[in-house]
Amino acid sequence: MKQVGLLVVLMMVLFANTAAAHSSTSASEAKKKSAALSVLINGVPVQSKANHNRNGKVYVSVEAFATVLEQKVSYNSKHTQAVLNGKTIANLLSNKGEATAWVKDLADAIGAQMVTWDPQKMELYVLALPKGTIPLDPAVVPAMGAHWANPQAGDAPMGPIYGVYKGKLVFIEYMIAQEDFVQGKSHINLGGTKGMPMPRIEQTDIEFQPDGHPGFEVPHYDIHNYFVTDEEQQLIK
Numbered sequence: 001m002k003q004v005g006l007l008v009v010l011m012m013v014l015f016a017n018t019a020a021a022h023s024s025t026s027a028s029e030a031k032k033k034s035a036a037l038s039v040l041i042n043g044v045p046v047q048s049k050a051n052h053n054r055n056g057k058v059y060v061s062v063e064a065f066a067t068v069l070e071q072k073v074s075y076n077s078k079h080t081q082a083v084l085n086g087k088t089i090a091n092l093l094s095n096k097g098e099a100t101a102w103v104k105d106l107a108d109a110i111g112a113q114m115v116t117w118d119p120q121k122m123e124l125y126v127l128a129l130p131k132g133t134i135p136l137d138p139a140v141v142p143a144m145g146a147h148w149a150n151p152q153a154g155d156a157p158m159g160p161i162y163g164v165y166k167g168k169l170v171f172i173e174y175m176i177a178q179e180d181f182v183q184g185k186s187h188i189n190l191g192g193t194k195g196m197p198m199p200r201i202e203q204t205d206i207e208f209q210p211d212g213h214p215g216f217e218v219p220h221y222d223i224h225n226y227f228v229t230d231e232e233q234q235l236i237k
Contacts, residue, residue, distance in 0.1 A: 038123040039103070041068050041112075042169045043199030043227055050098035058117070058124050059093055059100040068197050069110060069128075075099060084109045113148075116167035127167050130194035136161070136215070143233050144224070145170045147215075153191075157216040160191050163224070165236050169199070171226045178208070178219040199227045 037053060039046040039060050046068050048061035062082050066073040073084045075092075079099045082089045087109035092099045107115050107126050114127040132150040140146055145165030149155040159174035174190055192198060205224045212218045226233055 036122065038121065039065075039126075040123065041065070041126045041128055042193065042197045043125075044068055044197040048098060050095045050100050052095055052100070054093070058103045059095065060103045060106055060124075061098045062089070062092065062101050062106070063098060065101075065106050070195075085111075114167045125168055127164065127169060128196050129162055129164075129169075130191075130196055133162065135164075140165065140236065143236050145236055147173075155191065158187070158190070159223075160193070162193075163226075170228055170233070170236070171224045172198070173225070174223045175216050176221050176223065177216075178221065181221070201225045202227060202229050203233075 037051050037058070039051050039058070046060055046064050048064035050059075050061040050064070052059055062073055062075075062084065066084055069085075071085060073082050075082050079094065080090070080092050082092060082099060082101065084106065089101050089105045089109055091105075092101050094100070103115060103124060103126065107128070110128055111131055112126050112128040113133065116125045116127070117123070118125070129148060130150060130153075132152055133148050133155075134150065136147045136149055136151075136156065138146055145163040148162040148164050149160070155161065157175050159172070161173040161175070162169060163171035163173065172192065174187075176187065179185075180187070203226045205222070205226070207222045207224075208219075209216075209222055210219050212220060
């Protein structure tokens with residue numbers, strides 16, 4: 001009888017452990033499934049309950065995407081195609097009453113430079129800088145990132161210059177010669193993101209460069225407007 005009783009106890013413990021493990025796994029899977037999908041353009045949220053992940057591809061509300069860009073979008077009669085930024089986007093899918101499109105098609109329509117996906121955060125980030133913006137140097141500067149600009153548009157060296165790290169917009173920079181301040185020279189209507197979304201500025205650094213540096217060799221001030229906190233900035237290596 002003692003052996004039978006012991007066997008029963010062992011079976012009950014085994015069953016309890018198995019059930020607990022199954023419950024833990026189910027809870028983990030449920031949590032993963034319920035994690036909110038985040039879609040950002042230059043750090044600005046594209047908010048819509050219609051955004052969803054289907055078969056490994058993220059589909060985004062066309063209307064919400066266009067709204068962040070402050071652009072209008074038109075559709076065909078069946079809402080299976082849309083025109084955004086003069087580009088036709090096909091194969092739209094209806095979700096929760098809204099037309100959605102594969103984010104890659106939306107990004108291509110606006111000439112975005114990069115789309116990155118963070119599976120841990122369930123975050124999709126579209127880097128959309130002004131047309132013609134290219135990396136000035138792919139090297140990552142610690143606590144900054146890589147520097148991008150449009151030299152053909154005359155953005156270098158004064159700016160705007162954009163800091164990019166792992167596909168995300170980190171800062172917008174301007175460089176003003178010391179001589180300009182001495183002479184009381186004004187710089188009016190310096191370009192920003194030129195129609196592309198820009199997140200809020202978290203902090204600003206104004207640094208004097210007495211000997212200049214590659215790209216602007218005269219004494220000048222570097223003015224960085226950061227879209228990340230100082231803690232996040234220091235993690236850039």
